[in-house]
Amino acid sequence: MIKVENLTKYYGKRLAVDNISFNIDKGEIVGFLGPNAAGKTTTMRILAGFLLPTSGNAWVADYNILSQSLQVRRHIGYLPEAVPLYSDMTIRSYLNFAAQLRGLDKKRIRARIEEVVEICHLEEYVDVLIGKLSRGFRQRVGVAQAIIHEPEVLILDEPTIGIDPIQVAMTRQLIRELGKEHTILLSTHVLSEVSIICQRVIIINEGKIVAEDSIENLSSMIGGSRRIRLEVSNPSAKVVERLCQIEGISRVSQEGSQYILECSTGEDPREKIMESVVQNGWTLLSLESVEMSLEDIFLKLTTKKESDQ
Amino acid sequence: MRNTTIIALKEFKSYLASPMAYIVIGIFLVLTGVFFATSPDTLIETSIKGFLGSGSILLLLFASVLTMRLLAEERKMGTLELLLTAPVRDSELILGKFVGSLGILIVMLVLTFYYPILLRLFGDPDMGPITAGYLGLFLLGGASLAVGIFASSLTSNQIVATVVAGGILFALYFMGMLASFLPEALGKFVNFFSLSYYFPDFMRGIIDTRGVIYYLSITALFLFLAIRSLENSRWS
Structure with a gap:
């Protein structure tokens, strides 16, 4: 459904996207994962026209994005990072305008507005001025705008950024439902989001694709390196030493009164850590497992690649 | 064509929904009204020259104010991304914006019809110069709007857009004054491109084809530049 070949984009002299290629099949939900300024938005903007x-080409x-741009735009629903809304319009008039731009006829527009308003849970607000809506609602109006012409492909740029946790959960649910009928490419810099919504992930950093795999494969590849954060009071110099002796812990580093324990294998050493804490007579303040940050993953993936070569 | 109409209608409606258009039209009517009422031409010739003369200069100013938001605001608010990713040609988009603003110009000019109506009620004005004058004003206004749209396509800052549009328009308008200081041949050449050169003819009731073509060419040129500037933003 989406095919990208050797795509490169320079902004002046700055390289934003560096010769990337990937494919997305019909019906897939693919996550585009990367830190800020990795080239996600640029790639999506190119695909959206x-x-x-x-x-390069896509x-x-x-339809070809260079020679058949209008056709491409007809078959794409696009939610940019900055939701493109007119604050002086009501949701209804805005959706009407968006649908007209996509070439829907009057009768169909009326029916589709009812449908997308229901899908995005905007029924009560349909005649409210967009300028008066909160961030979460604006985001949903953005999604409604993107799906109003029933596009085959949906491109969503950071659909859950800047909205509160309840709205995030709602938006994720919405995207999963949309995924039943649309091919979706969505970008995010939240690792957990990809594993909740997507079937496949493309990780991009500094304009290059770092990894591309199914969620399962990727998490097993980077999995096993679980991290645990431990906080104890009355610490002594021996804490690090003692912790290192626990089976399954490969490295311990200290950050103030907190200790970050890296586990070498897939097993969960939390029980053993507890035992050790009790035996040594420390007072436990907190013990939690830490999700790997994107930076850790990049480090892991890039070092892995180098050692493979 | 369909897309152009959609955008033109949306633009026209959002003019009517914001105070800007009312303020501009209001000030235009007050100022031209004062010039119309106090001009000796009104009473002596029963002509609307007082209105046309001041109106032509005011149009330059107000066209740059009316058009400043058309693209600069879209760029700033990110809504340009909606328009440029919709299956709409860049030319249709620019043309739609132009037609929408032309709608406001027409409203503004139609509201001034009470000047000639007053003359008709109390005197016997020559309708030729009035008709030609309005045509001239309309053509000049259209060209000014096109310049304004081009300026608005260059930036995301509305103030910059107004200043650039005003700069281009007044430079083109007053270029004719420079002509008298130049050698005759060169002066004639410069005059030929001046926005103000053909306007007095229209005021006198002469519809000169060269004048009509000149204003239409300026309009087309700046609309074309605006389209190119939009296309260019896809490359940068």
Whole structure:
């Protein structure tokens, strides 16, 4: 459904996207994961027809983004990172305008507005001015706008950024439901989000694809390196030493009164840590497992690649 | 065509929904009204020259104010991303914006019809110069709007857009004054491109084809530049 070949984009002299290629099949939900300024937005903007690539090529729904841009835009629903809303319009008039731009006829527009408003849970607000809506609602209006013409492909740029946790959960649920009918490419810098919504993930950093795999494969590849954060009071110099002796812990580092324990294998050493804490007579303040940050993953993936070579 | 209409209608409606258009039209009517009422031409010739003369200069100013938000605001608010990723050609988008603002210009000019109506009620004005004058004003206004749209396509800052548009328009308008200081041949050449050169003819009731073509060419040129500037933003 989406095919990208050697796509490169320079902003002036700055390289934003560096020769990337990937494929997305029909019906897939693919996560585009990377830190800020990794090239996610640029790639999505090129696919959506907002920008043109410096070199390389891409196809969306079998239409070429260079020679058939209008066709591509007809088959894509796009939610940009900054939701493109007119604050002086009501949700209804805005969706009406968006649908008209996509070439829907009057009768269909009326029916589709009812449908997308229901899908995005905006029924009560349909005649409210967009400028008066909160961030979460605006985000949903953005999604409604993207799906109003029933596009085959949906491109969502950071759909859950800047909204509160309840809204995030709602939006994720919404995306999963949309995934039943649409092919979706969504970007995020939240690792856990990808594993909740997506079937496959493309990790991008500094304009290059670092890894591309199914969620299961990727988590097993980087899994096993679980991290645990431990906080104890009355610490002594021996804490690090004692902790290192626990089976299954490969490295211990100290950050103030907190200790970060890296576990070598897939097993869960938390019980043993507890035992050790009790035996040594420390007072336990907290013990929690820490999710790997994106930086850790990149470090892991890039060092892995180098050692493979 | 369909897309152009959609955008033009949306633009026209959002003019009516914001105070800007009312303020601009209000000030335009007050100022031209004062010039119309106090101009000796009104009473002596029963002509609307007082209105046309001041109106032509005021149009330059107000066209840059009316058009400043058309693209600069879209760029700033990120809504340009909606328009440029919709299946709409860049030319349709620019043309739609132009037609929408032309709608406001027409409203503004139609509201001034009470000047000639007053003359008709109390005197016997020559309708030729009035008709030609309005045509000239409309063509000049259209060209000014096109310049304004081009300026608005360059930046995301509305103030910058107004200043650039005003700069281009007043430079083109007053270029004619420079002509008298130049050698005759060169002066004639410069005059040829001046926004103000053809306007007095229209005021006198002469519809000169060269004048019509000149204003239409300026309009087309700046709309074309605006389209190119939009296309260019996809590459940068």
